Amino acid sequence: AQSVAQPEDQVNVAEGNPLTVKCTYSVSGNPYLFWYVQYPNRGLQFLLKYITGDNLVKGSYGFEAEFNKSQTSFHLKKPSALVSDSALYFCASLRGGGYNKLIFGAGTRLAVHP
Amino acid sequence: DSGVTQTPKHLITATGQRVTLRCSPRSGDLSVYWYQQSLDQGLQFLIQYYNGEERAKGNILERFSAQQFPDLHSELNLSSLELGDSALYFCASSVGLGISYNEQFFGPGTRLTVL
Numbered sequence: 001a002q003s004v005a006q007p008e009d010q011v012n013v014a015e016g017n018p019l020t021v022k023c024t025y026s027v028s029g030n031p032y033l034f035w036y037v038q039y040p041n042r043g044l045q046f047l048l049k050y051i052t053g054d055n056l057v058k059g060s061y062g063f064e065a066e067f068n069k070s071q072t073s074f075h076l077k078k079p080s081a082l083v084s085d086s087a088l089y090f091c092a093s094l095r096g097g098g099y100n101k102l103i104f105g106a107g108t109r110l111a112v113h114p
Numbered sequence: 115d116s117g118v119t120q121t122p123k124h125l126i127t128a129t130g131q132r133v134t135l136r137c138s139p140r141s142g143d144l145s146v147y148w149y150q151q152s153l154d155q156g157l158q159f160l161i162q163y164y165n166g167e168e169r170a171k172g173n174i175l176e177r178f179s180a181q182q183f184p185d186l187h188s189e190l191n192l193s194s195l196e197l198g199d200s201a202l203y204f205c206a207s208s209v210g211l212g213i214s215y216n217e218q219f220f221g222p223g224t225r226l227t228v229l
Contacts, residue, residue: 041222043220043222044206045116046218046219100170101172104157
């Protein structure tokens with residue numbers, strides 16, 4: 001069965017420091033991976049996706065993610081965290097083959113402290 | 115603003131009742147998805163429609179149903195409501211089918227509270 005795991009419920013980082021939010025996946029076939037962010041009382045916002053090509057994917061708001069096939073990981077990164085990055089982050093895998101449904105991880109709450 | 119609108123924003127109702135949640139996709143998007151977000155189940159895919167036809171079903175209860183109308187808006191109907199149905203319900207839309215067209219844009223959600 002296809003699944004996505006986010007091993008950390010919460011990540012704390014100081015403003016200005018680099019941040020990493022971890023995601024591992026288990027899929028059959030080619031992985032199609034996404035990161036979304038959810039701010040309080042808001043819907044999910046798309047950050048970036050990996051479909052094929054370069055393992056380093058650049059997305060919105062200075063975020064990037066590194067696809068690692070051998071480690072089945074797709075970690076979200078940002079070189080310098082902002083307090084405004086504090087939010088709930090979801091990693092997701094797309095079940096393709098015509099279905100197109102997103103399988104979400106449990107989410108990781110990122111707290112950036114001034 | 116994603117361009118996806120959902121109404122109402124909040125809904126409070128009693129057990130056993132029926133409610134309808136409405137979603138208008140982004141202009142030009144043919145595919146609509148419904149997701150449920152709850153504390154115990156996380157974010158779960160419910161159902162997908164493409165150009166009026168059901169394309170995929172996830173963990174959707176038999177008490178729940180959905181449809182997509184000719185103008186592409188969609189409605190999610192929840193009946194015989196139970197306390198456990200209290201959740202945030204999201205609608206998302208994408209241009210079409212296929213991997214290259216599947217960046218999903220999410221609406222702000224409808225928060226359903228069943229008392």
